[in-house]
Amino acid sequence: MKSLFVLMLAALMLGIASPAEAADRDPMTRDLILLTDWFEGNFDNEEQIWFQKLQGDALAEKDRHQRIHTIHRRVDLPQFGKNVFYIEEYLDNDPKNVFRQRIVIFSTDGKTRQIRMASPAIKNGKEFHGAYSDPSKLTHLTRDDLIFFEGCDVFWERRASQFEGQIIPKSCVYGEGEKRRYSLHKLWLSSDKFWRVDASLLMSDDSLHVGHPEDMPHEMRRALPFNCSIHFFADNQFSGQVVEDLSLHSQGGTASATRKSDGREFEILMREKEYPYYETRPDFIYFSLREKGQERSIGFSVNDPSSRQVGVRAESIGAFCHRDGYNFRESLELLPE
CATH class of the missing domain: 2.40.128.590 (CpcT/CpeT domain)
Structure with missing residues (x-):
C-alpha cells in the first residue's frame, strides 16, 4: 500500500497524467x-x-x-x-x-x-x-x-x-x-x-x-476584404458625388458606381498577384479604375502585397480602399520624421 502511495506521489510530482486524464487529452x-x-x-x-x-x-x-x-x-x-x-x-x-x-x-x-x-x-x-x-x-x-x-x-x-x-x-x-x-x-x-x-x-x-x-x-x-469608396470630383474639388461602403476582395474582386451627372458607370478591380515572370518584386496588389464593360483602365496603381490602403485617381475620379480594421494612424506612423 505504501509503495502505491509513493508511486502516485511521484507521478504527481513529475506531471504524469492518470489514465483517465490521458484519455481526455486529444493529440490532434x-x-x-x-x-x-x-x-x-x-x-x-x-x-x-x-x-x-x-x-x-x-x-x-x-x-x-x-x-x-x-x-x-x-x-x-x-x-x-x-x-x-x-x-x-x-x-x-x-x-x-x-x-x-x-x-x-x-x-x-x-x-x-x-x-x-x-x-x-x-x-x-x-x-x-x-x-x-x-x-x-x-x-x-x-x-x-x-x-x-x-x-x-x-x-x-x-x-x-x-x-x-x-x-x-x-x-x-x-x-x-x-x-x-x-x-x-x-x-x-x-x-x-x-x-x-x-x-x-x-x-x-x-x-x-x-x-x-x-x-x-x-x-x-x-481573398482579403477591403472597404472602398469612389469619388466623382466636381471642378477638381472634393465637393462632388461620393459612393461609399463598397465591398471588394483582393482576388479579382470588383465593385461599381454610377456617376449621376452623366449616367456613366465605373468599376474598380483588385488583383493580388504572384507574378511568375519577374525576379524583382514579383508579388503585388494591382488596383485599377475603368469604365464598366471596358478592358482598358483609365488609371491604376501597383502596391506592395502588405498594403492596407490603396488608391488611384484619374479623369476627375478617385477610388480608395482600405483593409477591414485599417486605422488612418497606421499610415501616419509610416511617414518619415
Whole structure:
C-alpha cells in the first residue's frame, strides 16, 4: 500500500497524467485549431483563370477551370459540434450564381490520428442563401435538414507547412449501372491558399467522368476584404458625388458606381498577384479604375502585397480602399520624421 502511495506521489510530482486524464487529452487539438483557423475566410481562383487566358489556344478548353469563389464562415451550431462552418460557393464572380452550400463539421479521429471533415448538403438550400452574412438563418437547423453522404468524409493530415485532405479512395460511391462512379476529392490548405480536386471517376475503368484530373486542381487563394469608396470630383474639388461602403476582395474582386451627372458607370478591380515572370518584386496588389464593360483602365496603381490602403485617381475620379480594421494612424506612423 505504501509503495502505491509513493508511486502516485511521484507521478504527481513529475506531471504524469492518470489514465483517465490521458484519455481526455486529444493529440490532434493543436492541428485542429490551426486547420480551422486557416479554413475560415474567402477563397477565389481568379488568378488561375487569368493565367489560363494568357495561354490562349495552347490550353485546351476541356482543361480550363471555371472561376469559383468560396466563403467559409464559422458558425455557432452546437447541435452539430464545436467546429462548424457554413460554406457557400458561387461561379463566375456572380454571388447570385450559387452552386454549392454545405455545413462543414470538423472532429478528430483518435483511431487514425487524423482530422475528420463531414460536409452534408442543406435541403432547400435557397432558403439559406447569404447565411454567411446572417448566420441566424441557420440557428434552428437539425440533422433532418441536412443530407449526409456515406463514405464521403474527408480526412486531413498535417504535412510540413500545410494540410492535405482526401476521401478514402473509392469509398464515396453513387450512381447506377454504367454510370456508377466514385468521388475523387483532394484538398490542400495553407495560411493563404486552398487548392481542390473535385471530380468523379467511373467504377468500371477509373476513367474521368466529371471534373479535372488529379494533377489539375482548382487553385484558390485567400481573398482579403477591403472597404472602398469612389469619388466623382466636381471642378477638381472634393465637393462632388461620393459612393461609399463598397465591398471588394483582393482576388479579382470588383465593385461599381454610377456617376449621376452623366449616367456613366465605373468599376474598380483588385488583383493580388504572384507574378511568375519577374525576379524583382514579383508579388503585388494591382488596383485599377475603368469604365464598366471596358478592358482598358483609365488609371491604376501597383502596391506592395502588405498594403492596407490603396488608391488611384484619374479623369476627375478617385477610388480608395482600405483593409477591414485599417486605422488612418497606421499610415501616419509610416511617414518619415
